[in-house]
Amino acid sequence: MSTQSIDRRKGRDEVSSFQKWLRNNRRVLTSAAFLVVMLIAFTLANPSVFTQFKTYRAVMIALPISIFLVVPLVFVVTAGEIDLAFPAIVGMASYGFASIIDVGGNPLLALIAALAIGLLLGFVNGIFVVQFGLSALIATLGMNFLLRGLINIGAEGFSIALPEIRGTLFHTLLTGTTFGIPNQMFWALGFAIIGFLLYNFHKFGVHVHCVGDHPGSAQEMGINVKRTRIMVFVFSGLGAAFAGVFSVMINFVWWPTTGDGLLLPVLAGIFVGGTPAWGGIGTVLGGVFGVSIVSFIETGVIAAGLTGFFTQFFYGIIIISSLIGHRLNGERVR
Amino acid sequence: MSEYIIELRNVTKSFGNVNAVDGVSLAIKRGEVVGLIGDNGAGKSTLIKVLSGVHKPDSGEIYLRGEKVNHWDSAKSRHSGIETVYQDRALAVQQSITRNIFMGREIQNRFGFVDVKKQYQEANRLMREIGFTSKVFDPESPVATLSGGERQGVAIARALYYDADLIILDEPTTALSLTETNKVFSFIENVRAQGRSIIFIGHNIYHVYDIAERFIVLDRGQVVLTSDKSEVPSAEHLIKTMHDIARMGHAEMKGAA
Ligand SMILES: Nc1ncnc2c1ncn2[C@@H]1O[C@H](COP(=O)(O)OP(=O)(O)OP(=O)(O)O)[C@@H](O)[C@H]1O
Numbered sequence: 001m002s003t004q005s006i007d008r009r010k011g012r013d014e015v016s017s018f019q020k021w022l023r024n025n026r027r028v029l030t031s032a033a034f035l036v037v038m039l040i041a042f043t044l045a046n047p048s049v050f051t052q053f054k055t056y057r058a059v060m061i062a063l064p065i066s067i068f069l070v071v072p073l074v075f076v077v078t079a080g081e082i083d084l085a086f087p088a089i090v091g092m093a094s095y096g097f098a099s100i101i102d103v104g105g106n107p108l109l110a111l112i113a114a115l116a117i118g119l120l121l122g123f124v125n126g127i128f129v130v131q132f133g134l135s136a137l138i139a140t141l142g143m144n145f146l147l148r149g150l151i152n153i154g155a156e157g158f159s160i161a162l163p164e165i166r167g168t169l170f171h172t173l174l175t176g177t178t179f180g181i182p183n184q185m186f187w188a189l190g191f192a193i194i195g196f197l198l199y200n201f202h203k204f205g206v207h208v209h210c211v212g213d214h215p216g217s218a219q220e221m222g223i224n225v226k227r228t229r230i231m232v233f234v235f236s237g238l239g240a241a242f243a244g245v246f247s248v249m250i251n252f253v254w255w256p257t258t259g260d261g262l263l264l265p266v267l268a269g270i271f272v273g274g275t276p277a278w279g280g281i282g283t284v285l286g287g288v289f290g291v292s293i294v295s296f297i298e299t300g301v302i303a304a305g306l307t308g309f310f311t312q313f314f315y316g317i318i319i320i321s322s323l324i325g326h327r328l329n330g331e332r333v334r
Numbered sequence: 335m336s337e338y339i340i341e342l343r344n345v346t347k348s349f350g351n352v353n354a355v356d357g358v359s360l361a362i363k364r365g366e367v368v369g370l371i372g373d374n375g376a377g378k379s380t381l382i383k384v385l386s387g388v389h390k391p392d393s394g395e396i397y398l399r400g401e402k403v404n405h406w407d408s409a410k411s412r413h414s415g416i417e418t419v420y421q422d423r424a425l426a427v428q429q430s431i432t433r434n435i436f437m438g439r440e441i442q443n444r445f446g447f448v449d450v451k452k453q454y455q456e457a458n459r460l461m462r463e464i465g466f467t468s469k470v471f472d473p474e475s476p477v478a479t480l481s482g483g484e485r486q487g488v489a490i491a492r493a494l495y496y497d498a499d500l501i502i503l504d505e506p507t508t509a510l511s512l513t514e515t516n517k518v519f520s521f522i523e524n525v526r527a528q529g530r531s532i533i534f535i536g537h538n539i540y541h542v543y544d545i546a547e548r549f550i551v552l553d554r555g556q557v558v559l560t561s562d563k564s565e566v567p568s569a570e571h572l573i574k575t576m577h578d579i580a581r582m583g584h585a586e587m588k589g590a591a
């Protein structure tokens with residue numbers, strides 16, 4: 001080998017490990033930077049509100065619900081699918097949960113029932129999309145209407161109030177407060193960390209990436225593509241069930257509309273967080289940052305002295321500018 | 335144990351009204367290099383995809399080491415010691431080289447967590463040994479950043495990684511430079527020397543003639559000729575036979591089986 005070619009190798013190899021780390025994590029870093037910049041902007045607009053802990057505490061009360069949803073949805077989108085049925089699965093699972101507690105059932109039993117409902121409904125979505133070959137977009141949209149319709153038929157407009165749950169051990173564990181932080185935040189972060197590990201280091205997450213990248217290649221290399229695709233819907237159902245349970249535990253009441261308002265903010269959170277819509281790549285932690293960004297917008301807009309009428313406008317600004325940010329920061333390779 | 339690694343009996347596979355594979359029987363012996371040839375659309379890729387478990391045959395039987403298999407699929411074929419370099423290379427281009435090399439056969443612990451460090455080291459070693467470029471690879475780079483020939487190198491390296499009993503190569507040298515093509519041929523020699531088998535698909539008959547010791551010619555989904563190298567005096571003969579087949583639909587070769 002000539003000296004020239006040795007030199008050339010060196011030259012090409014000179015990428016520091018820090019640069020490599022930046023390159024491999026640019027999507028999550030972009031969304032983290034976005035969150036920080038946004039918080040700084042809000043703080044400048046209204047220092048008195050955004051230097052107080054209670055502002056963050058207020059956001060952390062409901063943010064966990066979105067985290068439970070966004071983590072599995074990052075898997076769904078990475079696999080090249082979409083799930084628009086999660087709001088109604090939140091509603092269904094929490095309906096089951098609240099009904100069981102309402103008739104005096106054990107909360108733990110109610111929790112297990114809610115999770116079973118979520119898993120089952122997610123599985124049904126998966127079967128529709130994967131076995132029947134329906135478009136995920138349309139099939140899950142249909143399921144969202146269908147399930148919400150069933151809730152409305154069953155509940156006939158009545159909500160279920162559960163004041164008796166307040167102060168129980170179950171309540172303290174799930175949604176009490178530790179060091180001033182709502183406990184649901186710890187559960188949600190634990191869920192996110194498990195999701196992060198599964199996504200990046202477990203066979204399931206690796207297969208989700210490969211299937212979303214190129215299903216044909218994944219199948220040729222022996223990955224069970226159908227099972228992987230069904231599993232992301234099942235996982236999404238599980239996240240929706242947790243979200244539903246926590247929603248009831250936070251509010252002490254179940255409404256027939258529980259979960260309804262989550263569709264657009266959580267979807268926005270996935271993409272704002274840096275998971276692209278085309279499949280094959282994504283970031284779980286980015287998704288957590290994404291839903292955090294969306295959650296802070298509402299608080300921030302009002303704290304900045306604007307009326308609530310501005311919230312949607314700012315959602316739009318943030319979604320579009322974050323997408324441009326992710327795009328400028330990295331070429332699309334397919 | 336059977337002298338055959340894998341055997342197809344009367345296998346058919348159609349797409350709509352195209353009979354891509356139409357009643358094919360063949361058997362691959364241990365340690366032999368088989369050249370599978372035929373025109374574009376003859377059904378070569380479809381045939382090897384039946385062997386490798388990607389396509390379920392519409393009818394016919396598959397025997398693995400003498401035993402009939404039911405529910406054949408790509409995961410099973412890989413775990414039975416069959417590796418394939420597909421014509422489309424079967425890569426997920428947004429994923430890293432490492433992830434592609436271990437796609438579907440991740441190094442994992444019993445909880446299903448992937449040994450990322452081990453995979454990285456193995457991929458690094460593999461790409462240095464047989465990587466198709468003068469550049470030093472970072473196994474973490476996405477495959478999308480590689481050239482066509484380099485991507486092919488990843489697919490070939492992946493097939494060589496597991497000491498498979500049978501390696502199927504569907505046009506492995508298209509898009510490769512002369513040097514890299516020779517590299518592939520020396521890999522094939524190595525594999526044969528170790529008593530393992532190869533199915534080589536190629537359109538360059540001179541190449542196929544050089545490396546294979548048995549030829550199977552496919553035409554419109556059917557095997558029209560199976561011939562040992564001893565029965566074919568030269569590559570020119572093989573080419574002439576291919577022309578005859580294309581013209582008349584059958585071969586007229588002296589001593590053809
Ligand atoms: N997935 C598919 N769906 C529909 N038709 C297919 C499919 N795969 C192959 N075919 C058809 O089957 C026939 C055989 O194709 P195949 O790819 O096996 O040919 P080949 O011998 O590998 O050709 P080439 O040398 O061009 O690679 C062709 O007519 C092709 O159009």
Ligand SMILES: [Mg+2]
Pocket residue numbers: 378379380421504
């Ligand atoms: Mg082919």
